[in-house]
Amino acid sequence: MAEPATIRLAVGDRVVYPNQGLCKVTSIESKEIAGQKLSFVSLLREEDGARVMVPEAKVVSIGVRKVANGDEVEKVLAFLKSDSDKASLDWKARARTNVERMATGGLLGLAEVVKGLQVLSELRPLPTKERELYNDARHLLVAEIAASLSILDADAEDTVDAILFPVGKERPKRTAEEFRAIAGAEDDELGLDGDLMGLEGEEPQEEEQQAEEPAEEASEEEGEEAPKGKKEKAPKAAKAAAPAAEAKKSILSDVDVTLPQASPLAEEPVKRKRGRPPKPKPEGPPPEPKKRGRPPKVKVEASAAAAPEEPKKRGRPPKVKK
Amino acid sequence: MIRLATFDELDPKLVKDLCKILYQAFAVGAEHSGTVAPPAGMNEPWDAHKLLADAPKVSAFQDDKVLYVTLRKLLPRKLLTGEVPTFGLSQYNGQRAIVSFAHVKNPAENLKQCARYALQELGHTWGLHHCLDPRCAMYPHWTPSYAAGDSQFCVFCRETSEQKIRLAKS
Numbered sequence: 273m274a275e276p277a278t279i280r281l282a283v284g285d286r287v288v289y290p291n292q293g294l295c296k297v298t299s300i301e302s303k304e305i306a307g308q309k310l311s312f313v314s315l316l317r318e319e320d321g322a323r324v325m326v327p328e329a330k331v332v333s334i335g336v337r338k339v340a341n342g343d344e345v346e347k348v349l350a351f352l353k354s355d356s357d358k359a360s361l362d363w364k365a366r367a368r369t370n371v372e373r374m375a376t377g378g379l380l381g382l383a384e385v386v387k388g389l390q391v392l393s394e395l396r397p398l399p400t401k402e403r404e405l406y407n408d409a410r411h412l413l414v415a416e417i418a419a420s421l422s423i424l425d426a427d428a429e430d431t432v433d434a435i436l437f438p439v440g441k442e443r444p445k446r447t448a449e450e451f452r453a454i455a456g457a458e459d460d461e462l463g464l465d466g467d468l469m470g471l472e473g474e475e476p477q478e479e480e481q482q483a484e485e486p487a488e489e490a491s492e493e494e495g496e497e498a499p500k501g502k503k504e505k506a507p508k509a510a511k512a513a514a515p516a517a518e519a520k521k522s523i524l525s526d527v528d529v530t531l532p533q534a535s536p537l538a539e540e541p542v543k544r545k546r547g548r549p550p551k552p553k554p555e556g557p558p559p560e561p562k563k564r565g566r567p568p569k570v571k572v573e574a575s576a577a578a579a580p581e582e583p584k585k586r587g588r589p590p591k592v593k594k
Numbered sequence: 595m596i597r598l599a600t601f602d603e604l605d606p607k608l609v610k611d612l613c614k615i616l617y618q619a620f621a622v623g624a625e626h627s628g629t630v631a632p633p634a635g636m637n638e639p640w641d642a643h644k645l646l647a648d649a650p651k652v653s654a655f656q657d658d659k660v661l662y663v664t665l666r667k668l669l670p671r672k673l674l675t676g677e678v679p680t681f682g683l684s685q686y687n688g689q690r691a692i693v694s695f696a697h698v699k700n701p702a703e704n705l706k707q708c709a710r711y712a713l714q715e716l717g718h719t720w721g722l723h724h725c726l727d728p729r730c731a732m733y734p735h736w737t738p739s740y741a742a743g744d745s746q747f748c749v750f751c752r753e754t755s756e757q758k759i760r761l762a763k764s
Contacts, residue, residue, distance in 0.1 A: 319687070345674075346674075349674060349675055353675075390726070393726045397726075397727075398726065400750070403726075403750050404750075406726070407723060407750075407754070410723050410724075411721075411723060414686075414723065421674070424643070424683075424685070424686070425685075425686035425687075426683055426684055426685075426686060426718060427671065427673060429686075429723060429724060430671065430673055430678050430734075431673045431674050431675050432675075433724050433734050434673060434675040434676050434678050435675050437724070437733075437734040437736070437737055439676065439677075439678055439679065439736045440736065440737075440738060441737070441738070442728075442737060442738060442739060443728075443737075
């Protein structure tokens with residue numbers, strides 16, 4: 273959805289300030305600051321009456337937008353009904369996406385955050401930060417839907433929750449497999465294959481270099497069929513790992529479709545080793561293990577032991593009498 | 595302060611125990627402010643919106659919360675996404691809330707269940723939203739397991755409510 277270059281605001285308009293919620297335009301005034309005449313929009317946050325002044329030229333770049341209309345709300349509700357969105361299992365990617373959605377995603381972005389974290393919570397309890405994010409997103413979503421449809425917040429929340437928590441039904445339990453399927457696809461797109469991450473260190477590098485050429489060819493062939501968006505996303509590194517990724521995909525997803533029955537891959541799935549590759553063992557006899565701790569004291573010879581030195585006198589030497 | 599106003603004659607022990615649980619949950623004093631008459635022209639099942647708007651005033655300070663308790667049924671609400679059963683309604687970040695114990699069998703003996711519904715509606719008046727934790731009183735009340743739960747909040751909701759109450763006091 274293309275954002276308008278400017279939005280026209282008038283006193284009394286209700287707008288949404290990203291991450292802050294519903295605001296009311298209280299005044300539009302020009303002020304002279306450092307010799308420059310600037311027009312400022314004063315906003316009053318409806319929830320707690322906090323005031324903020326925004327330069328009119330920056331209203332759009334900040335992300336201030338008008339309250340969603342009925343059609344947009346219906347789209348959001350339709351999105352919430354769909355069983356499409358699964359959050360990434362990678363918390364960093366998830367956090368990055370969610371923050372972006374909250375700031376610039378509009379009402380649909382809020383719904384995406386709510387839905388994504390809601391579905392994730394069906395797999396495992398949310399960590400505190402994400403629980404807070406979920407609460408914030410839900411709060412903003414409910415407030416905007418209530419403002420848009422002119423209904424009570426309670427009704428707006430129940431409108432959303434009638435979808436997320438169906439009446440008379442318990443929430444389904446999700447399995448990690450559902451998420452992994454998506455995470456796996458994302459990994460393939462990002463080219464984070466085992467080879468690239470150094471997970472399969474047993475294979476020599478020369479073989480990889482040799483495999484690079486056919487891999488490029490294969491990826492070019494694929495590129496004709498694959499959608500453009502995916503092609504753009506895939507980095508060059510993914511091309512190098514294409515055969516391995518293809519093999520993995522075929523094993524994970526559609527063995528029956530893509531591989532013939534007699535294929536060795538179909539019979540014996542390749543087990544991916546996880547973690548750091550083992551260190552190569554050195555040839556020859558193993559070196560003696562180092563002794564730990566303080567080295568033993570050198571024994572004094574018997575003759576020296578027989579005539580021990582006089583013990584040193586401690587303290588200040590006596591004064592010489594004059 | 596939480597003020598309980600009843601539309602029907604309730605067992606005094608139930609009201610007293612309910613006040614005690616509310617006090618424990620929110621760490622805010624709770625007391626019974628007497629029985630009030632429902633707005634004129636109400637037919638059972640009562641319309642929760644009308645009841646919330648027209649319920650008689652109860653003497654209370656600005657930051658007090660008023661919980662109206664009834665044994666009458668409330669009309670299910672028709673929303674954009676379907677019909678949802680109504681066991682209560684509240685003004686978010688507002689002062690008033692309504693809770694009905696009509697669906698609770700023998701409320702005097704099922705104090706926990708009654709308190710759970712009351713907690714949710716009062717939680718909304720402090721700005722709490724529905725929770726993801728099925729054990730929490732803020733979990734949506736139309737789920738089958740809700741009635742069997744304890745009358746308490748999850749850690750997140752408890753901390754949020756404490757924070758909101760602290761802010762309201764200051």
